Amino acid sequence: QLDSSKSISSHLALIHRKPTWTSLGQIICLHNERIIFFIVQADQLQSSYETLTAEREQLEARLTNLTTEKDQLQQSYNSLTTDRDQLNATLNNVTTEKDRLKAIYDTLSRGSDQLKTSYNNIQRDLESLQTNHNNLTKSRDKLQARYSTLQREKDELQTIFQKERFKTSYKTLHEENEQLQTNYSSLVKVKDELQKTVDKVKREMFLEFLFILACKTGWQKFDIGCYFVSTWKKNWTLSRQECIDMGADLVVIDSRDEQAFVKGMLKSGQNAWIGLTDSLTEGTWMWVDGTPVTTTYWQxxxxxxxxxxQDCGEILHRSAGVGEWNDDGCFAEQYWICEN
Ligand SMILES: [Ca+2]
Ligand SMILES: [Ca+2]
Ligand SMILES: [Ca+2]
Known part of the structure; x- marks a missing residue:
């Protein structure tokens, strides 16, 4: 290990001196020392560099981690800020809601007090009504009892009244019945007298009817009619007039039986006017009662x-048959036959 500050200063002192062989050697030695020193220094620097690089990488890694953490924290912060804002808003809403609920509570509280008061008043009224109801029920029961009594009395009176009325009615009816009985007896007598009168009238009418039905003297009966044959002769017009004067007319022959009967009134070969003429329209024969001629017995x-x-009809008696008709001059005088 070299003392770096001492070696550098001694090395610089050798360089600035006047070179000699000795000094050159020394310089070389110094240079070597310096080289070694620099190498050592370089190694130390390299080592430091590597150390620093490692530290820097570690720091960078930490920085990256810290940055990441910061970002995460920032995000957490933002999230928390948002949450806080939401919580603030919620808090405001809750506060507002609380105030509103408080107001409602106060209102309800006041209402409750009023209801309590009303309830107490109603309770008092109810008790009062209950008392009144009880009193009224008692009164009603008394009235009901009174009504029942009166009803019984009314029924009794009604029975008595009806009995009396029936008695009066019965008396009246009895009197009326006797009066009616008397009237009935009178009416029966009147009816009997009327019946006698009616019977008498009926008998008289029947006799009159029989008299009407009977034919007068000289007339002959056939069916419901009476027939007359004259005993002298006249023309057709005067003959008819004779019949009319006797309440009849010249005979109108309506059936074969009547034709046979009329023929039987004549003697054999005799002829007589009948109520037949075509004087109104030549060829159209009519009976004197206005009816047309349907069945004929012409010769x-x-x-x-x-x-x-020849416009007037006559009947001729023949031995056989029911007699025959002929047209003759109305002016001719013949016997005639009336019918009524
Ligand atoms: Ca007749
Ligand atoms: Ca004629
Ligand atoms: Ca004739």
């Missing part, structure tokens, strides 16, 4: 309106 070849002047 063969008749009606022929002989000489264009």
């Amino acid at each position: 063969p070849g008749q009606p022929n309106s002989f000489n264009g002047n």
